[in-house]
Amino acid sequence: MKHDPPEFKADAVALHQRTGYGQPEQTGPGAAEGGADPAAPLEAENAALRKKARGVEEEREVLRKAAKRFVGETRW
Numbered sequence: 001m002k003h004d005p006p007e008f009k010a011d012a013v014a015l016h017q018r019t020g021y022g023q024p025e026q027t028g029p030g031a032a033e034g035g036a037d038p039a040a041p042l043e044a045e046n047a048a049l050r051k052k053a054r055g056v057e058e059e060r061e062v063l064r065k066a067a068k069r070f071v072g073e074t075r076w
Contacts (some may be wrong), residue, residue: 007050010051013044014044
């Protein structure tokens with residue numbers, strides 16, 4: 001069985017919730033009380049934002065190292 005990382009699962013859930021594919025309409029008695037956890041979309045969005053922040057931090061670190069190297073090469 002394939003095990004996906006938690007970030008992938010969180011991104012997949014967030015995408016599924018944003019698009020609404022495969023989610024049955026909740027109607028009838030008990031639909032409001034027994035619905036999904038209202039915090040779930042926020043948790044998925046937070047996971048996606050954390051993943052994006054990690055990518056930006058990695059990119060920043062690479063650029064910082066490149067700038068440091070470039071400055072060292074241009075000094076006399």
